[in-house]
Amino acid sequence: MTKGTVTPAEWKMYHDRITGLPVRQLTDYMAHSHHLYFTENGWYDDWRRLLFVSDRGNSTNLFSIHLDNGEITQLTDYKNNDQLEVCLHPEGTYAYLRQGRAVLSLDLSSLREQLLYECPAGYNIGNLSCTAEGLSVLTCIQEDLSGRLDLVLATDMSAIES
Numbered sequence: 001m002t003k004g005t006v007t008p009a010e011w012k013m014y015h016d017r018i019t020g021l022p023v024r025q026l027t028d029y030m031a032h033s034h035h036l037y038f039t040e041n042g043w044y045d046d047w048r049r050l051l052f053v054s055d056r057g058n059s060t061n062l063f064s065i066h067l068d069n070g071e072i073t074q075l076t077d078y079k080n081n082d083q084l085e086v087c088l089h090p091e092g093t094y095a096y097l098r099q100g101r102a103v104l105s106l107d108l109s110s111l112r113e114q115l116l117y118e119c120p121a122g123y124n125i126g127n128l129s130c131t132a133e134g135l136s137v138l139t140c141i142q143e144d145l146s147g148r149l150d151l152v153l154a155t156d157m158s159a160i161e162s
Contacts, residue, residue, distance in 0.1 A: 001057055003077035003111050009070025026065055027072070031055040033063075036086050037127060044092030044108060051075075051095060053084050060084045062095065062106070075111060087128040087137070096137045098125050103137060 001007070010028040015021065027033040033054040036042040042051035049064045056063075060082055062075040078084070078099060085098035095106045096116070103117040103125060119125050119141045126140040 001074050001077075003074055005074045007072045007074075010072065011070045026050075026070075027052070027054065029054065029056055036088070040087045040129065041090075042086075042088060044088060051086060051088060053086060055082075062086055062097065064108075075106060075108070076113075085125075085128050087130050089130050090132060090134045096128050096130060098128050098139065101125060103128065103139060105137075 011024055011026050012028060013022060013024050016023050031054055033052055035050075035052055043049070044051070044064075045066075048068055049066050051062060051064050053060060054063050056074075059079055061078055062084060064073050064075055065071070066073070075095070076084070076097070076099075081099065087096050088094075089096065093108060095108060097104045097106055097113075101119045101121075101124070102115055105114045105116055106112075107114075116137065122144055123141045124144050126142060129138045130136070131138065
């Protein structure tokens with residue numbers, strides 16, 4: 001799949017087994033799909049479309065789902081990507097992406113991307129957020145100390161040597 005590809009609806013309806021309430025599952029692809037960070041709004045196009053991130057085709061990319069018909073549009077085309085941070089401009093015309101060490105803007109109509117910032121080597125970019133009036137994109141950069149700190153990130157304590 002490539003940027004701009006539109007695929008048919010995957011959604012399905014079922015009833016919650018405990019409450020009996022109807023549930024509409026929006027995606028059904030054999031991959032991880034998730035909404036934007038919980039403090040970020042993903043709704044745009046007058047609440048008809050919702051942004052989501054999905055690990056389809058062995059790479060993490062940005063998609064939108066049209067809530068009128070369920071069609072899914074691929075908005076980015078990153079190869080061998082395993083992480084994507086996204087926030088939405090308040091007017092819903094642009095999404096801002098952290099991809100690697102870069103912050104990009106994505107025009108949601110033309111799907112044109114523009115580099116806004118690239119952090120220096122040896123640093124990583126944090127979460128993104130857009131100010132309420134849409135004039136600024138906020139983030140932080142952190143020094144990458146992973147090569148200088150001797151850390152054991154295993155949960156199995158037997159992996160730690162005494």
